[in-house]
Each structure stands twice: as C-alpha cells, then as structure tokens.
Amino acid sequence: MPDNCMPVLRIGDLEAVLPIVQGGMGVGISLSGLASAVAEEGGIGVISTAGIGRGEKDFRSDLKAADERALRSEIRRAREKTGGILGVNIMMALTDYDDLLRVSIEEGIDIIFIGAGLPLRLPGTLTLEEFRNCRTKFVPKISSARAAEVILRAWDRHFGRMPDAFAVEGPLAGGHLGFSREDLESGNQDLEDILAQVLSAVSAYEPVYGSIPVIAAGGVYTGSDIYHMLDLGASGVKMGTRFVATTECDAHASFKKAYVDCRREDLVIIDSPVGLPGRAITSRLLSEVQLGEKKPLECIWQCLRTCDVKSAPYCIAKALTSAKLGDLRNGFAFAGANAYLVDRIVSVKELISSLVDEFAQACRAAEPALAIN
Template sequence: MTFNPLKIGELTAKIPIIQGGMGIGVSLHRLAGSVAREGGIGILSTAQIGYQCDDFEKNTMKANLFAIKEQFEKAKKIAKNGIIGFNVMVAQFEYEKIIRRCVEIGADVIISGAGLPINLPELVKGSKTKFAPIISSSKGAKVLLKMWAKRYQRTADFVIIEGPLAGGHLGFKYEEIESAANQMDSEVKKIIEIVNQYAKMFQINVPVVFAGGVYTKEDIKHYLSLGCSGVQMATRFVGTIECDAPNDFKERYLNAKKEDIEIIKSPVGMPGRAIKNTFTSVIKTKTIPIKKCRNCLLLKLCNRKDIPFCISEALLNAVNHKTEEALLFAGSNAYRVNEITTVKDILGNLTS
C-alpha cells in the first residue's frame, strides 16, 4: 500500500508523514534531515536549539539564532532535496525574532503551537515559507482561522491537529485528557470541516495533519480515512540511530513500560507527558529552585519565583546525561519503542 503524497502549496512530500519537532535537542539536523531524505518532512525544534554551542550559557539567544541556520543547513545537506522546517512554540521568549530568523534562512515550513500563533501570517508574509498552527480543538480552529481571515485576509497553508496522546506539552486541561481521547475522532472531523470552509474561501488546498499517538500503518490509514492528508509522528522516531538525543535518553524509552508514562504539570501552564523518573516524583511535592534563568519562556507564563521547576533546565538535563534529574518528554506510545532502528526502516515499514 502506498499513501498519497502530502502537498502543501508547491511543496510535495513523497510520503505524508511529518516528523514532529522535539525539544530540547531531540529533533535536530540528523533526525530531520534523515526523515526528509526518505520523503517525509523533517522538523527541527527551535527550543534552546543552540544548547551545544560554546556561547550558549553566556549568550543564549545569540547561540539559538546561530544554531537555527547551522542546523537547517546541516539538515538540508542530509535531506538532499527534502523538506525541512521548524517547530516554534508560541510560549517561547522572543517568539517573533525566532520566527523571523527561520523565515530569513529559508525554512520550507514552520509549525507553531503551545498557544495560538496569532500573528504568524504577518511574520511569514512575503516569503516562500509555509506555515501551520497546532490546534487541539474545533474551538481553537474556529477562533484562529476566523481571526486570520479577518486580520490578514488569508488562512493557514496546512493545519496540525494534536490530540491528547502526544508527547511533550498538551493543548488540553489536565482533567480533560482522558475524555478528549475518546472524542478525538469526531473533533478531527469537525476541525477538517472548519478548515475546509476557509480553504474554500481563499480557494486553496489546506491539508490537515493529525498528531498524537500515531504509531503504525493502521493508525495512519485511520486518520487518512477521517479526511486527514497526513500524520505527524514524534515518539516512534526517538527509537532511531538518527534521533539527535543521546543514547541514555533513548534507553529510557526502551526501558519504559506502559505504567511509566505519566502526565506532569509544566511551568508553561499546560500538562505534559513524560517518562516517570526521580524528577517526576520530586516535582509532585517539591519546588526545584531555578539555578540559572535562560529566558526561555515569556515572562507572563513563567514568573520565575513561583514556578515548580525550570522547564529549560529539566529538558536540558534530558540531553545532558542527567536523566534522573530531567523531564523526559514522551508520547503515550513510548513504551512500544523497544529497539533502535533507522529512519529508513521505520518509514519503509509504515509505507510499504
């Protein structure tokens, strides 16, 4: 069985699979480049993307802006002519500066979530970069696309729907996660209807891509049958040689059992899904003082004094060999990752 390609404007991905952005440092040039080379879309996470640069601790923003270009160029080299883009969280400090940098260096696509990317069309205007919001509900889709139509007389180039089984931050209230999982299929259909209204209004094709808990070929077929044009997958790609996270991070996935995957409360103000460890049990009862602020989040979200822990520190520990002191973001399927294989194998298995 072969799937139809994913078409976003003039871009065509041979296979309709986007590799979801994974920060910090989990989806960088090796993973994104490899997925794109095999015909999918590779996404670099901009969250503290420069963490391996020498001056990262001294001048974090400068290192991050430098790394956006460096990682993109390296990914493009691996990808040959493949499609490479960025994931930028709305909650990120200097969001606009980061988006403008991604556009300036020629990103093929930008995917933006963890909040509603209200001024994204304005930031991308005049470029070839295609953009997508990450949306978790029909309400969010309605509000955002209506606002974009009114304010910018345009709509999204594509839309990512992220359901409650995803890894990392979730666009649901803590208490809604379980019930949302049962209603997600009907929500997907509603969102597609809304997107199609705007696609018709602006006479363009706006593909909708589903993310969150997609693991097998059957899962892909399911979301295509609901009317999606593709899927975004992240967790499964952690089990690859090319995934940019270090081996001790990947080993935590290999050793995780179903009951080891839990929901935590993040300082970003959203719940997040992660692998149980010493860190996740400590933050249930204690506050971990911030050692060093790297200005990663908007001040309105992170008031520094009252937050339970520093999200940057916790995610940096995950890729700096301190896996017990780290937040190990993972999707609900992380326990199914039981070997380290290659991107080519996974994509071959999903599409052949």
C-alpha cells in the first residue's frame, strides 16, 4: 500500500484502516468477492442482500429461504477470505428485511447498513436488551438532516442508544435515491449542504452519547473527493460506482463494460417500481418503458413491500438480475452520476492505491507547510 495519510474510520469499537466504505450494491453486484477484497485492503466491504437468493436453484419455489441461505453463505465465504471489516446492506423495503437482519446478526456481521426507509422500530426480532448489547453496528442510510433528526429522536426516546453512524447519500449517487425527481433534475440539493446539516443534527446528541460518525456518499470518485468530504467533517466516505469497475466486483463482465462504455448522456433518472427515483445507465428495457411499454410481469414473490405489482411496468428484481448476469438489454445497470468517468477495470488493490495517492496529493496541496516538514 502507498504512503497512507488517510485517517482511520472508527465505528464504535471497530476501526477500519481506511475511511472508505464500499456501498452495498444489488442485485448481486457486491457479494463476497468484492466485499472481501475491499475489507482485505483496509476498507469496509459490504454485501448487498437485495435479491441475493435469486442465484439459488429453488428461488422460484421459496425465495425467502433462498435469500437466507444465500446470505449466510456469502457472509461465510467473505469471512473465509478476510479478517477485515464486513457489512451487509439491507433495504427496509424488502419483505424479508427482518429475516435478513436476523441472519446477518447470527452470522456475526460487523455492520448492518439500513437503506430505503427510516428505521424507527427495533431492528428485526431483537428485544431492546439484545439491541442495546448487540456487537453488530447499525448504520442508517439517509438523504436529509430531517431523516437524521427523526431517527435520533426516536432512538434516544425509545432505545436509549444512537445509531453507530449515519451514511448520508447525496443526489449524485447510483441506485435508488432519497430525493424527488424534481430535486434531482433541478440540482438544487447537494451532498455538501446535507452533510453539514446532518453533522449539526448529530452534534446535539454527541455530548450525551459520544461520537456518531457521518459517512458521505454519492459522487465520491477520487482521493481528492475523499479529502474534500473529510475536510467538511465526514468521518469516511461510501463509494459504489468506483467499485463496480473492479475485477473483483461480482457482476458479469458486460455489466462492468457498460460502465466503461457509458457517456454522460447515457446516465438517466428513472422512476423505479420500488416507488423511488433511481440513477441508471439507459438500456433498451428502460427506453421501451419510457415510451410506455409494459413488460409481462410474473411475480414469483412480492420481494418489495413497496412494489405495486399490478401497475409496475416491469419486474425490477428480474431486470437487475438479468443485468448482473450480463443481459443489459433486458435489464439495466444502476450507476452513479460519475460513472461516465470510468475508463477501465482495475483491481481493488489498484483502485485503493490510487485513491490513497490522490488523497495524499490533496493533503499536500492543502497543507504544503506540513507536507515539507
């Protein structure tokens, strides 16, 4: 590893050598391969649980059992490959959210990133006592200070504990986004402002509960971007797009190639059947849906609470699984606003090394006197 002047990222008693979290990416984009490679390099590797069971033989007959089995085996596989810090990403909108949470805790996962919803009740089937003593860390993903305030107030009142950190995702991120289409298109929201507001919301609780790290995500692309976010007060960053373009990413080569090939104008905002907007690389499927086509939809299991099967123009789980397997015509790839900058696939080691180098350069540029001494 090159000279590393990045600070460590502390989440409770966990200490990541690098302040870099690899964002959980479904369906099947970040599994044990990518997560273990990132954790092994000193970052936090995250397995995405969305649609994780779709690769199992029996997924058509019992997707819930397939999800649990696949998650268990991905966590174990990752653990065999690294002693580093591993997390999972679970969307509250998933029908089997509670089960995936339970399995992750049973498997001793270090961190659970909770997305697509506000976690205001006890996670999974945990009792209050178990929740308070759980060694697994809980990190809600939010897109506004308002969401942070609601969570902080509820956890303070009902649980007497705080989230172990927050992941703040801005409008440039890939995947589903916690903003309205209007906000995304007008560009009147930015990560920097939201980060500052979340830091302020969190600071009100820190005198009582101690430090609550805030991790910034969405559009973080270079080591200099990481420096910028830490300079603004973030304790770490979460990056998705950069990690798709790695050898270890668990997606098919064609999925990664879509990143290398895409141009700025290919990145579009879609209205996902999940009920949220999302950012993706346009594809034949997305263009046809845009023109009003409705794809035959066979729902084997209502995997998302929020999906209205009757009106959904296509099955998002099927589309994302097709893309993961390399069929980018009948599926599509979620991607961050900076995906058009990707020009090649590198190893996780190379990527981390370049981020560390760029970060060091940004440090030197910002504090030349310190760099000379």
